[in-house]
Amino acid sequence: MTQNEVLEEFRSAGALLEGHFILSSGLHSPVFLQKMFVFQDPARTERVCRALADRIREKFGAVDYVVSPAVGGIVPGYETARHLGAKAIFVERENGAFALRRGFTIPEGARVVMVEDIVTTGLSSRECLASLREHPGTILGAACLIDRSGGKADLGVPLVSLVQLDIPAYAADQLPPDLAAIPAIKPGSRDLKSK
Numbered sequence: 001m002t003q004n005e006v007l008e009e010f011r012s013a014g015a016l017l018e019g020h021f022i023l024s025s026g027l028h029s030p031v032f033l034q035k036m037f038v039f040q041d042p043a044r045t046e047r048v049c050r051a052l053a054d055r056i057r058e059k060f061g062a063v064d065y066v067v068s069p070a071v072g073g074i075v076p077g078y079e080t081a082r083h084l085g086a087k088a089i090f091v092e093r094e095n096g097a098f099a100l101r102r103g104f105t106i107p108e109g110a111r112v113v114m115v116e117d118i119v120t121t122g123l124s125s126r127e128c129l130a131s132l133r134e135h136p137g138t139i140l141g142a143a144c145l146i147d148r149s150g151g152k153a154d155l156g157v158p159l160v161s162l163v164q165l166d167i168p169a170y171a172a173d174q175l176p177p178d179l180a181a182i183p184a185i186k187p188g189s190r191d192l193k194s195k
């Protein structure tokens with residue numbers, strides 16, 4: 001799939017949102033990719049994740065385990081693993097930090113790739129990779145559907161993506177006036193509190 005074809009999947013799913021968004025990193029942006037609008041359609045998810053699996057195979061060769069950070073990474077991780085013939089597991093937040101829970105294990109010598117949905121600053125990916133380093137397995141690298149850092153995010157391992165975009169994001173005290181005028185919403189799950 002070309003970058004435009006992947007972006008068209010997001011566009012036609014209604015996943016390219018404009019407004020004022022607080023991102024996982026705490027940065028603010030006028031653009032948000034609501035990947036769940038893509039993932040609610042299994043056929044669409046299959047198309048983009050098959051393409052991601054092809055990219056992963058070209059770059060890293062055979063893969064035994066795909067590991068993804070919850071929540072956003074779970075669906076694309078599973079579907080990409082299906083095309084790779086790999087297992088799909090995920091890390092989730094335990095007292096704020098990513099950890100493998102539910103009895104998930106990675107065997108010694110397993111070839112592991114981390115699959116994310118979206119990379120903005122790379123913070124979530126780095127946190128996920130750090131948690132994996134406490135487990136057996138060889139981390140080959142990382143993959144995501146959309147790298148919105150314009151290639152600037154440094155994960156400390158090679159990253160392959162289907163689309164690279166350079167989307168503006170601002171610190172809370174450096175908002176352009178037109179963005180500051182719109183009420184902000186935070187769509188992601190980091191720091192989500194339950195009652």
Ligand SMILES: O=P(O)(O)OC[C@H]1O[C@H](OP(=O)(O)OP(=O)(O)O)[C@H](O)[C@@H]1O
Nearest residue numbers: 024071072120121122123124188189190
């Ligand atoms: O590269 P970063 O700056 O870390 O931003 C990207 C991360 O933000 C989103 O997750 P979020 O924490 O918003 O929660 P979600 O996975 O539940 O959507 C997305 O799924 C990535 O994990």
Ligand SMILES: O=C(O)c1cc(=O)[nH]c(=O)[nH]1
Nearest residue numbers: 023024032033118120188
């Ligand atoms: O940085 C994020 O939190 C983020 C950006 C984006 O476009 N989509 C998303 O789900 N998360």
Ligand SMILES: [Mg+2]
Nearest residue numbers: 070071072073
């Ligand atoms: Mg996420």
